[in-house]
Amino acid sequence: MEDLEDLYENAPCGYLSLAADGVIVKANRTLAGWLGTQSFELLGKRFYDLLNVPGKIFYETHFAPLLRMQGYFNEVALDLVGPDGRRLPVLANAAERRTSDGGVQFTRITLFQAGDRRRYERELVDAKNTADRARKELEELNRSLEARIAAGVAERLQLEQGLLAEKEVARLREQFVAILGHDLRNPLASIVGGLNILSREPQSDKARRVLTMMSHSTDRMSGLIQDMLDLARCRAGQGIAVDPKPTDLRGVLEQVVHELQTAYPGRNIQPSFEIEGQVPCDGGRIAQLVSNLLGNALTHGAPDRPVKVIATITDNEVMITVANEGEPIPDHIKDHLFEPFFRATSSGEKQGLGLGLFISYEIARSHGGNLQVQSNQKETQFCFTMPIFG
Amino acid sequence: MSVSARNNVTVRGDGQRAMMFAHGFGCDQNMWRHVTPTFEQDYKIVLFDHVGCGKSDLGAYDHVKYSTLSGYAADVVEIGQALDIKGGVFVGHSVSAMIGILASIQAPDLFSELVLIGPSPRYINDEGYEGGFTREEIEELLEFLDDNHLGWSAAMGPVIMGNPDRPELSEELVNSFCRTDPDIAKAFARVTFLSDNRSDLERCQARALVIQCRQDVIAQQGVGEYVRDHLPKGEMVVIDATGHCPNLSAPAQVISAIKAFV
Structure with a gap:
């Protein structure tokens, strides 16, 4: 023969009864044990006193109104907090017992431990959120695919044009080196040769001064041409040629x-x-x-x-x-x-x-x-x- | 999409003067059913669901518009103008109390009297201000919403338990009252609990009544007093009720407070 008193107190779930004003009037031993306290310690408290802050808000904004309007709620996820601060993830069902005129007589709440299940559900939610984010990213990528291809092609074209321009620059540089090396240096060499010949002839004072000046100028010009040639070679990546x-x-x-x-x-x-x-x-x-x-x-x-x-x-x-x-x-x-x-x-x-x-x-x-x-x-x-x- | 369909607007009653009811976070217009019948004889009752809640058009939910309470207030103004309301009464619960204040600032002709049930201009504590919650606690709440995705759909599913006292409720409630897209619910929670509208209070020119429950963990009495003190024409009545939804838990007291005010 089942002992109903014992079934209530030691049932494999928690029982709570609230008066019309929400005050706890009865709690079974199972629930008190889960919370690390005694049944009588829970009496006089309000249900939301057993909840953490988010639970309080959520309960007040959703489940309390739902309970009033529907007369019950099922499978609500809540975190109970015991007097010593221990947290107990639970699923709660509740039903109102009403008087004949619709007023609340009291509310009964049944609580089931749901730590593993809540953890698992949280993982599912996290996985869903991750999948949603990935889906959104993919959509975004698809949406922008054409634009990115166009940009890629444009960039490629620009690179190719850059390469062509660079080749053109290299060609001009070589031409420049050739001009310096031959077209400028050769006539300069002729001038220097001419100066040498003239300096061996008899000269007036004035001619001697002018010849010395011209000789300095050709030295200087030859030095500048040499520098330009060196630069052009360095720029072409060849460095200065040395003969150690x-x-x-x-x-x-x-x-x-x-x-x-x-x-x-x-x-x-x-x-x-x-x-x-x-x-x-x-x-x-x-x-x-x-x-x-x-x-x-x-x-x-x-x-x-x-x-x-x-x-x-x-x-x-x-x-x-x-x-x-x-x-x-x-x-x-x-x-x-x-x-x-x-x-x-x-x-x-x-x-x-x-x-x-x-x-x-x-x-x-x-x-x-x-x-x-x-x-x-x-x-x-x-x-x-x-x-x-x- | 008409405003009326977007916000699932229902109008009934025989009166000339409009009385608009706005539900708070977590509910829809069904929450007013114990309060509105009394006023149907003398007022034109206007009920609606905020976009994203109840039977509103979820497709009209715009994440940018509804990231501030003024987005919701703009809808209230649109509904009022569509119905040609002038000098009406606005009754707002919870976050909709602030939405009503913002709407009345946007369109002062709309309502001459506001009834604010459990209002809070800011839920998070600040220097010299006791909103009731720390930022961490509110962040925790937003996370906690995820935990009830699954619990929710199960609770609201088609399984209709015996509801012998009020058979008329079951179908409608289960399908609409708590039908909220989880992402929208989370966004609504965010705008509700992270907003700070304290500086708007003094700009509201309408007469306003704060209805404060003696034991409300969400909007405590100090917050109600703050609202009353910062509204240019504010008064407050404390009713002997527990919880944040006196319109459901103590409708008779809410009704008599409104009647005494308007």
Whole structure:
């Protein structure tokens, strides 16, 4: 014979009865046990006191009205919260018992533990949301497919046009090099030859002065053409051609200092060469590099202060430093010094094409070496280093 | 799509003056059924469902328009203008109390009196303001809505349990009262619980009555007092009812409060 009192108290589900005003008037032992409390502790509380905050809101906005209008609700997911804060996911059914005039007598709620099921349902919802997002993304991708194809084709066309333009530029560059190398240099060589012949003839004072001037101009022009040729080759990715062979580097450096001392008679150049013997390098190119550096130092350095040229050699490295005093090079200029056609605005008279430092840097690189600049209030220093092998 | 079909507008009653009822979050116009019959003799009763709820046209749901309460208020104004309402009474429950205030600011001629049941201009606590909830709790609520997708469809499914006291309710209720697209329900919850319309209160020129339940966990008495104090013509009556839906749990008290006011 079933014991109904025992069935109520120890049923495999929770029972709650609420008075018309929502106050708990009866709760079974099963539910109290789940919440870690005693039945009598639950009496006098309201149902929503057992819910977490979202549950309270949801209950008040949905299930309480539903219960009033429909007289029942089924399978509502809620989280109960016990006095010790433990959370109990449940599914709840509720039904109102009404008086003959429709008023509420009391409300009965049945609660089933639903932790696993709620977790599973949450996973289903998450999976559905993920699928929805993926579907929306796919739709969006499909919608924009045509536009993206059109953009892709346009980009491709542009690239091809860019390639064509680049080929055209390369063709022009080669033409330019040819013009420089032959069409300009050849007539210049004829002029130089003519000057040589004329200088051996008897001359008036005036003719001698003019011939000297013309000779300097052709030297200068030939230097500029050489620089342009070097640039064109570097731009074509070929770098500066060097021809390294055992060289009396000390002799080369002394020659450069001598030339520039002659060109700048009033200036104090202080050479210091701790370097002996043969060094494998392209003497002409190294002379060009040092001449550029020294020329710059004399042009831009403080006129009343000495310019130092220091060369040292170790077992595996040659280091040549040119240093002058005077205004330091500002950082924003320093960053661009080695770019072609770069000229630091200011100062006077004969400025070249702005290729000197660029070509010097390329010469250093062609020797497997490096060219670096340091500049501060004390001095400005260009330092060329080059490894020696074997 | 006419406004009337979009918002499932129903009009009944014999009176001249209009009395419009607006349901809150989680319900539809059925929630007014214990309140409206009393007024049918003297008023023209206007009921409707917010777009996304009840039997409204779900296809008209516009995520941008309805991301603020003024979108919902614009619908109230449209309904009022379509019915040529002037100087009517607006009765709004929960979030619709604020929607009514916004509608009355948008179109001051529409309603001369507002009845606000359980209003709250902001649910989240702020400095010097006790809305009742923290932002975390509201975020948790929005997540919790997901948990009841499945529970919901089961609860609202076609299985109709015995409902001997009120057979007239079952079919209609089960199919409409809680039929809400879960995404829309979530968006409506978001706009309801994350809005802050405190600064709009002082711009409302209509006479307004706050009906406050003594025990309402969603809109506590302090919030009702705040609304009354910040409305230029606000008054408040506290009724002895529990919960957030006195129109269902204590309709007689709601009716007498409205009658005393209008």
